[in-house]
Amino acid sequence: MPSIRVLLVEDHDMVAEALGMALDLASGIEVVGRAVSLEEAAAETGRWQPDVVLLDRRLPDGDGIEAIGRLTTAAHGARVLILTGEASASVATKVAEAGGAGLVTKSSGLKELEAAVREVAAGGVVFAPDLLAEVLDRLTGRTAQPRGELTARERETLTLLGEGASTAEISQQLGVARNTARNHVQRVLEKLGARSKLEAVVIARRDGLLD
Incomplete structure (x- = not known):
């Protein structure tokens, strides 16, 4: 490695x-x-x-x-x-x-x-x-922001983020290149109005996108 x-x-x-x-x-x-x-x-x-x-x-x-x-x-x-x-x-x-x-x-x-x-x-x-x-x-107390709808692949990415997966692990789980996984993560952050993976998960849990 x-x-x-x-x-x-x-x-x-x-x-x-x-x-x-x-x-x-x-x-x-x-x-x-x-x-x-x-x-x-x-x-x-x-x-x-x-x-x-x-x-x-x-x-x-x-x-x-x-x-x-x-x-x-x-x-x-x-x-x-x-x-x-x-x-x-x-x-x-x-x-x-x-x-x-x-x-x-x-x-x-x-x-x-x-x-x-x-x-x-x-x-x-x-x-x-x-x-x-x-x-x-x-972070949970922040006001919700308008966002675009997540695609099926972006929802899979969000679920993996909620489980604490790294970009490399998301790449492996989804069977895509690491750069592709990184792009999925970035689009999830943009659509949720988040500036980090942690904040994306917090927003997703607050808004019922993750169990």
Whole structure:
């Protein structure tokens, strides 16, 4: 299996070096580059096309959460994992609404960080259980948006998302290429007005599209 390619966005040298060394030592994970600002992160993301962007929330030129959509677009669907010193429900909700794959605190152990990178690379989300419950409550309270009708294949895709399947697993289950599965997922998100897989599942459950 190819290595999980990680771009590290962290402006503190000692923190970045420690994180980079720990991830490079992990089997199947490769840190392909580092950035120290949001502007540099956008350029490096486009250059390296990482699978996961490990993004510090507080950077010299802004809030990392606000850059999630930009980085995801630059890397054609890379998963963004926020690194933060504050793991509150409000922060977690902002990450989910922006399309982030989760967050880990700077106080987390290196094994926990490694596990989080693997989880989001596989298509999962990473939020502490106590935060996830509140995130779901907050997202569920959002006003429903008009949307297009899902096709039969898109409904199958949504069902698999509800079961926690990654894009690779959806590809296998539906018997289609991974790019095709990724396109199905993107159309589901667009029709539901969601910015992440997690939010799509929340909206679908709220509106009775999933049991």
